[in-house]
Amino acid sequence: MKRLTLSAVLFAIALAVCANKTEYMMRPTADGYLFFIMPFSIPSEEKGVKPLTADITIPPNVLTADMRITVMTKEEAGIDSVRISNRDTAVTYPAKILYAEKRKKGWKYRIELTLPYETVTYIYSYPTPYTIGIIDGESIRASYxxxxxxxxxxxxxxxxxxxVVEINKNNRKERK
Amino acid sequence: MLLSSLAFTSCAYIAPSGKPISGALYTGVTTSEIATSNEVGTKVGTSKAFNILGLVSVGEAGIQDAAKDAGITKISHVDSKTTGVLGLFTITKTIVYGE
Known part of the structure; x- marks a missing residue:
């Protein structure tokens, strides 16, 4: 019984580690390859607040990236933009609410924003982590x-x- | 003993399409669920569900849930991705592509 429990715990850890890995899908379209980064979670900077979940889609033109975020709030929110910042830069992009759902303990919001692809590559080239601020009117409602x-x-x-994105973009140019 | 006990348990995962796709030790499989005549588009939505120890299953891994997550109204195709270990823990993700 002890061995079974230990195995179960070890595999649960292995699965959790696998789940934490950045996964992406690459799909051919008429205009080139579509890249989709599977949902990943970002913890809140406040205790007791659920982490947000985000995914990123890079369309074949590789000029922009669509970020979709799921965020849970205790109270109803009028989310209108998202602020992405690190020690050097802070950029704010308008966000559209895809849907809002009333849950047992608060609200679930699914929002989307489009940002330049170069901004995404810049954010991930920076050695310190970024902060995502969910903006409701004038104030930042939550930071992650x-x-x-x-x-x-x-x-x-x-x-x-x-x-990989760059290589496939260049291959496509050469084929044209 | 663990392996033989697993072989005779009924905790194998069955995909939404009804195809049994679990491996005895490890499962990491992506399968296609449906394809339509719509173009791939630029939107991708996901939904997922968990199975723990073959006893508890929770989550929303429906096609509609995934489409709603990305605001997709025209579905081009749907993939299903299953990851599992020993049939004890399984995560299934439904990935919807469209516009």
Whole structure:
């Protein structure tokens, strides 16, 4: 029984580690390859606040990136923009609410924003983690930021992905 | 003993399409669920569900849930990705592409 419990715990840890890895899908379209970074979570800077979940889609033109974020709030919010900042830069982009759902303990919001692809590559080239601020009117309702060790790992994985994106973009140009 | 006990348990994961796709030790499989005549588009949505120890299953891994997550109204195709270890823990993700 002890062995079974130990095995179960070890595999649960293995699965959790796998789940934390940056996964992406690459799909051919008529205009080139579409890249999709599977949902990842970013912890809140405040205690007791659920982490946000985000995913990123890089369309074939590789000029922009669509970020979709799921955020839970205790009270109803009028989210209208998202602020992404690190020690050097802070940029704010308008966000559109895809849907809002009333949950047992608060609200679930799904929002989307489009940012330049270069901004995404810049953010992930920076050694310190970024902070995502969910803006409701004039104020930041909640802030989320990955831990440094998670950031170091994710940054490396994302740089690999950007390299793959670049290679496929160049291959497409050559074929034309 | 662990392996033989797993072989005779009924905790194998069954995909939404009804295809049994679990491996005895490890599962990491992406399968196609449906494809339509719509173009791939530029939107991707996901939904997921968990199975723990073959006893508890929670989550929303429906096509509609995934489409809603990305605001997709025209679905081009749907993939299903399953990751599992020993049939004890399984995560299934539904990935919807469209516009």
């Amino acid at each position: 930021s990955p831990a440094q060790h998670t950031w170091d790992k994710r940054r490396g994985e994302m740089e690999e992905l950007f390299y």
